[in-house]
Amino acid sequence: MASQQDGNTVFMTEQESERIRNVAKNRLKKCSELAGNARERRDATAAKQQATGASLMADMGAPDPDLAQTKGRAGTFPALPVGQVYPPCVVPLQDLQPIKLADLQMETHHRGRRLTVKRASPVVPLIARPWTMVQEEGEEDMERLELCLHKSRHGEDVLESASSFVIKEPYFTLTDQGEPTIRVDHPSDLIVCRDEICDAKDATEAEKTAKNCKDKGNSALEKNKLALAHAKYTDGLKVARQDVVSEASPDLARDLFRNRAHVNLLLNQLDEAKSDAKAALIGNEDERSKDLDSKAYFRAGSAAYNLGEYQEAKGFFEEQLKLTPENKTAIAYLKNIEVRLREQGTGAYNFKKIRANLSRARPRVDAASFLNNTKVEESKGRGRGLFATRDIPAGEIVICEKAFCVVWGHEKEALTAMTYDVRDDRIRVSPVGLSKAIVQKLLSNPSQIEKVMDLYGDYQGDGSGVSKTEDGPVVDTFRVHDIVSRNAFGPGSQFGDEGVSNASTGLWIWAAYINHSCVANAKKEYIGDLMVLRATRPITAGEEIFHSYDESSDYDARQTSLMTTWGFECSCPLCVAEKTDSPAVRKKRRDLADDADQFVSTEHYLDAKRLTISKAKRLLKAIEDTYDEKKYKDLPRFATQRIQEWLSLANQKR
Numbered sequence: 001m002a003s004q005q006d007g008n009t010v011f012m013t014e015q016e017s018e019r020i021r022n023v024a025k026n027r028l029k030k031c032s033e034l035a036g037n038a039r040e041r042r043d044a045t046a047a048k049q050q051a052t053g054a055s056l057m058a059d060m061g062a063p064d065p066d067l068a069q070t071k072g073r074a075g076t077f078p079a080l081p082v083g084q085v086y087p088p089c090v091v092p093l094q095d096l097q098p099i100k101l102a103d104l105q106m107e108t109h110h111r112g113r114r115l116t117v118k119r120a121s122p123v124v125p126l127i128a129r130p131w132t133m134v135q136e137e138g139e140e141d142m143e144r145l146e147l148c149l150h151k152s153r154h155g156e157d158v159l160e161s162a163s164s165f166v167i168k169e170p171y172f173t174l175t176d177q178g179e180p181t182i183r184v185d186h187p188s189d190l191i192v193c194r195d196e197i198c199d200a201k202d203a204t205e206a207e208k209t210a211k212n213c214k215d216k217g218n219s220a221l222e223k224n225k226l227a228l229a230h231a232k233y234t235d236g237l238k239v240a241r242q243d244v245v246s247e248a249s250p251d252l253a254r255d256l257f258r259n260r261a262h263v264n265l266l267l268n269q270l271d272e273a274k275s276d277a278k279a280a281l282i283g284n285e286d287e288r289s290k291d292l293d294s295k296a297y298f299r300a301g302s303a304a305y306n307l308g309e310y311q312e313a314k315g316f317f318e319e320q321l322k323l324t325p326e327n328k329t330a331i332a333y334l335k336n337i338e339v340r341l342r343e344q345g346t347g348a349y350n351f352k353k354i355r356a357n358l359s360r361a362r363p364r365v366d367a368a369s370f371l372n373n374t375k376v377e378e379s380k381g382r383g384r385g386l387f388a389t390r391d392i393p394a395g396e397i398v399i400c401e402k403a404f405c406v407v408w409g410h411e412k413e414a415l416t417a418m419t420y421d422v423r424d425d426r427i428r429v430s431p432v433g434l435s436k437a438i439v440q441k442l443l444s445n446p447s448q449i450e451k452v453m454d455l456y457g458d459y460q461g462d463g464s465g466v467s468k469t470e471d472g473p474v475v476d477t478f479r480v481h482d483i484v485s486r487n488a489f490g491p492g493s494q495f496g497d498e499g500v501s502n503a504s505t506g507l508w509i510w511a512a513y514i515n516h517s518c519v520a521n522a523k524k525e526y527i528g529d530l531m532v533l534r535a536t537r538p539i540t541a542g543e544e545i546f547h548s549y550d551e552s553s554d555y556d557a558r559q560t561s562l563m564t565t566w567g568f569e570c571s572c573p574l575c576v577a578e579k580t581d582s583p584a585v586r587k588k589r590r591d592l593a594d595d596a597d598q599f600v601s602t603e604h605y606l607d608a609k610r611l612t613i614s615k616a617k618r619l620l621k622a623i624e625d626t627y628d629e630k631k632y633k634d635l636p637r638f639a640t641q642r643i644q645e646w647l648s649l650a651n652q653k654r
């Protein structure tokens with residue numbers, strides 16, 4: 001992840017970095033020693049007491065064992081080992097064979113199996129890894145169940161939200177502290193059990209059950225208990241869609257679909273909101289049916305609009321207007337859609353208006369993405385890249401893209417972690433809040449999974465390509481983590497102060513295909529979550545688009561950051577030239593650039609006297625002398641930039 005901030009450095013003591021490494025390495029060592037061993041039964045009373053005590057302590061603010069200490073203002077961060085990846089379960093629940101707690105084996109992914117448990121203790125509400133004790137129905141035996149990062153869904157704590165769970169292909173392993181635990185990394189591997197609705201004896205009873213579910217859903221919705229309302233409507237639909245009910249009372253299922261569409265919109269489950277709304281359509285000519293269908297079209301249109309499917313949304317709102325011609329909201333939506341379609345097709349934006357509508361409370365723009373000037377193609381030695389499809393004059397928009405997902409520093413979802421990657425032994429600052437938000441968004445909108453999973457990441461998954469089972473969408477959280485690591489950017493602190501522990505970060509899917517060059521031909525800026533990429537010089541059709549992932553003027557700092565964050569060595573013409581300079585020349589240039597930075601920050605150009613200007617000129621000359629004239633003929637000299645800017649401002653003033 002690249003951040004626009006200067007404060008992107010976290011200072012960890014050597015000891016703390018070592019501690020994080022050792023914790024992860026010790027765990028891995030113990031895990032491999034114990035792999036395949038039979039699980040040892042726990043003392044149930046002690047297990048329950050342990051969880052109750054830990055829960056109380058966590059509520060009272062006791063230190064989280066998974067937090068790392070850093071030096072200075074950065075404070076503490078969750079410290080998470082990554083790299084020991086495994087794919088989520090892609091087998092439907094009904095095809096998995098049951099397994100008992102007693103049959104679990106250490107450090108084993110129990111593929112093809114499912115474990116049904118109920119919560120047996122309070123939940124220990126930790127930031128990165130909340131846990132609880134679980135047991136089987138009618139059994140004394142207990143085990144620890146921990147969730148990694150993805151502990152909530154729709155604002156509800158998953159472990160708190162229910163009492164029974166099925167764990168698909170349970171992974172039995174050790175915590176970082178060396179305690180046995182069932183660990184869930186992928187949210188789709190944990191199925192929350194709700195009360196089963198009993199099979200109805202006849203049509204009348206079935207209809208009654210479905211109506212009852214609808215009433216319960218409505219009452220949950222009134223209380224803003226959205227997850228519960230969704231569950232009740234879903235239960236109702238299971239019954240109402242049975243032939244016996246749907247033949248006798250076809251409108252019942254439509255009512256349930258229409259109501260669930262509304263809840264889905266509130267939950268941002270746009271795919272299902274759209275399909276529910278379509279399934280709710282009656283198509284009759286009477287006034288009541290027309291009113292209800294107008295509502296359904298509105299819900300389908302809103303879902304399509306929020307998915308960025310403007311043409312489809314237009315169709316739904318036009319249908320709505322046919323049924324209820326006076327509907328003001330539909331008219332307003334259609335007007336907005338015209339603007340979105342113009343933005344999308346021509347890149348004509350009213351940036352002034354877009355800016356004026358932004359605020360800390362509303363940091364996301366209502367705008368379409370303009371991508372027509374570019375296409376994705378292979379880029380030799382760099383994987384895929386983005387290429388111009390037409391000539392783009394300097395200063396013009398190359399692409400303008402609304403973020404797929406942004407987590408702003410001031411939002412509660414913002415969460416930064418220190419991740420220790422066992423694959424390359426590096427500790428990084430990772431925007432895990434963004435990864436979590438993306439996983440949630442994908443689980444809520446499976447139609448978006450494929451395009452995110454197409455992005456570059458070190459771990460490619462197991463190649464199954466399965467993103468849905470009968471139990472719902474499947475998202476590989478390790479892949480999302482790796483994709484975020486290599487493709488996320490920081491839109492800067494547009495809405496107030498932020499530091500490294502709460503830096504704003506986002507994912508722009510189309511822009512994620514753009515490769516880096518230190519001598520880029522495009523530059524990005526942000527308006528809220530809209531990335532505007534402009535050509536910095538004329539670009540010809542067929543040329544690859546580049547922007548700079550890291551703008552440090554120093555070659556060594558740039559290469560280190562590109563390697564650490566993005567995993568490659570830059571071989572742009574500037575880096576090729578700088579690489580052949582001796583380390584002594586590069587050091588001299590860096591020292592002089594530091595002197596220039598110091599000079600610029602202490603001497604204001606408005607107060608500049610002749611002597612100060614002469615000093616600046618000498619400094620500039622000294623830096624220029626570190627560049628070989630021939631080798632750097634058409635290349636930028638980053639180290640001279642700040643002092644050059646200062647001189648031109650000082651000269652303008654004189």
Ligand SMILES: C[S@@+](CC[C@H](N)C(=O)[O-])C[C@H]1O[C@@H](n2cnc3c(N)ncnc32)[C@H](O)[C@@H]1O
Pocket residue numbers: 381382383384385455456486487511512513514515516517565566567568569570571
């Ligand atoms: C944001 S993605 C860019 C799109 C990517 N090339 C793809 O195939 O999807 C960033 C990744 O692209 C590769 N990359 C970007 N710029 C590069 C460059 N100048 N040289 C080599 N690899 C580069 C690196 O693997 C980096 O982690």
